[in-house]
Amino acid sequence: xxxxxxxxxxxxxxxxxxxxxxxxxxxxxxxxxxxxxxxxxxxxxxxxxxxxxxxxxxxxxxxxxxxxxxxxxxxxxxxxxxxxxxxxxxxxxxxxxxxxxxxxxxxxxxxxxxxxxxxxxxxxxxxxxxxxxxxxxxxxxxxxxxxxxxxxxxxxxxxxxxxxxxxxxxxxxxxxxxxxxxxxxxxxxxxxxxxxxxxxxxxxxxxxxxxxxxxxxxxxxxxxxxxxxxxxxxxxxxxxxxxxxxxxxxxxxxxxxxxxxxxxxxxxxxxxxxxxxxxxxxxxxxxx
Numbered sequence: 001x002x003x004x005x006x007x008x009x010x011x012x013x014x015x016x017x018x019x020x021x022x023x024x025x026x027x028x029x030x031x032x033x034x035x036x037x038x039x040x041x042x043x044x045x046x047x048x049x050x051x052x053x054x055x056x057x058x059x060x061x062x063x064x065x066x067x068x069x070x071x072x073x074x075x076x077x078x079x080x081x082x083x084x085x086x087x088x089x090x091x092x093x094x095x096x097x098x099x100x101x102x103x104x105x106x107x108x109x110x111x112x113x114x115x116x117x118x119x120x121x122x123x124x125x126x127x128x129x130x131x132x133x134x135x136x137x138x139x140x141x142x143x144x145x146x147x148x149x150x151x152x153x154x155x156x157x158x159x160x161x162x163x164x165x166x167x168x169x170x171x172x173x174x175x176x177x178x179x180x181x182x183x184x185x186x187x188x189x190x191x192x193x194x195x196x197x198x199x200x201x202x203x204x205x206x207x208x209x210x211x212x213x214x215x216x217x218x219x220x221x222x223x224x225x226x227x228x229x230x231x232x233x234x235x236x237x238x239x240x241x242x243x244x245x246x247x248x249x250x251x252x253x254x255x256x257x258x259x260x261x262x263x264x265x266x267x268x269x270x271x272x273x274x275x276x277x278x279x280x281x282x283x284x285x286x287x288x
Contacts, residue, residue, distance in 0.1 A: 005174035008035050012050060015039050019055035029059065029070035030163040036074065037081035037171035042179070045082060052078050068104075068111045069160050076100045076164035081171060090191050093168070094225035097161045101221035104157040119152045120145060150216035158220030165224060189239050189279070191232030193225060198274035201226055202267075223267055229274070230266030236279045240286065 008015045015035055022032030032055055040048030052074070059070040079100065084093040109116060124145050176184035193201075205222045208215035238247050255262045273279070 005038065005178055008038055008174075009042070009178060012047065015051050016054040019051060020058055023055050023058035023062075023070055023074065029062075030073055030077075030167045031170075032058075032070075033074045033077035033164065034167040034170040034174070037077050037168050038174050040078060040081040041085050041171055041175050044085065048078065048082065063107075063111060066112050066115075068107045069163075072100075072104045072107060072157070072160040073164045073167065076104070076161060077167045077171075080164065080168050084168065084172070090187060090228075091193055091197065091225070094165065094228055095197075097165065097221045097224045098218060100161055100164070101154065101157050101218050104160055105153045105217045108153055108156050116149065116152060116156070119156075120149045123148050123152060147213055147216055150214055151219070154217040154220045157217070158224070161221050162224055162227075165228060169228075185235075185239070188232050189236035191229055191236075192277070192279070193229045193270065193274045195274045198226060198229070198271045202271050223263070226267040226270040227263065230270035233269055233273050233278060234266075237282065240279060240282050 004018070008018050015038075019032040019035040022028045022030075022035065036048065036051050036055055039051045056071065056074060059074050062068070063071045076097070080093050080096050083096060084090070087093065127144065127148065172187070173184045176182065201222050204215070205219050208219055208222075234251055235248065237243075238245075255266070
């Protein structure tokens with residue numbers, strides 16, 4: 001990966017060639033977004049906008065065919081990179097996924113309505129079958145379809161936004177490897193949401209759809225800042241304890257193959273960490 005970052009940093013056209021090439025390939029567009037983010041983080045908006053404009057051409061071509069994922073990922077990553085460079089705050093930057101989720105919902109609904117309808121129909125049929133099996137068949141199908149529509153759009157947006165955050169993390173790691181060794185590791189180990197921020201995110205996730213159904217579009221994206229904060233907690237704990245990197249490998253394997261269990265567990269740990277500050281307490285014990 002270091003060789004890729006070095007190639008991107010050789011000049012504008014190397015960065016454009018890599019970013020545009022990755023944007024043109026299915027499911028590799030997040031690497032192109034990472035290249036744009038690296039340029040933006042290092043050189044600022046002038047070079048960042050230039051690289052973004054050229055690399056957006058393949059993404060626009062994909063969007064014209066009804067596949068907006070590459071464009072959503074590219075624009076969201078560039079926006080977060082610009083804000084991270086300006087604020088040097090991961091917590092502020094991660095919160096940008098919330099407005100980005102609302103925008104991506106509109107893009108998804110506008111460019112791929114048939115795919116959304118098909119997914120909603122499949123999920124509604126599955127949920128109706130499960131409810132019938134449990135003896136609860138009195139649910140209003142129209143209301144259920146409406147809520148499921150919001151949720152499906154939100155999950156599609158969540159996937160693109162998660163890739164955007166991954167692209168930004170990769171770009172920051174590239175930047176640190178080239179110009180500030182160890183800098184990204186320090187940022188990740190210290191990443192922690194405030195109690196108010198974590199509480200607001202968790203409360204909205206739990207109650208949002210019941211208060212206003214369209215909020216269901218945002219619910220999946222609200223978990224992303226908590227997920228990244230939880231991952232930071234795991235990395236920070238391993239670092240403070242001086243544990244082997246094999247623990248991190250096991251952690252990511254569990255997250256990959258036991259997502260349904262690990263994802264909510266990491267989110268919960270991030271919320272608890274915002275109140276208790278596990279790493280702060282651990283640091284005091286190790287120092288005292």
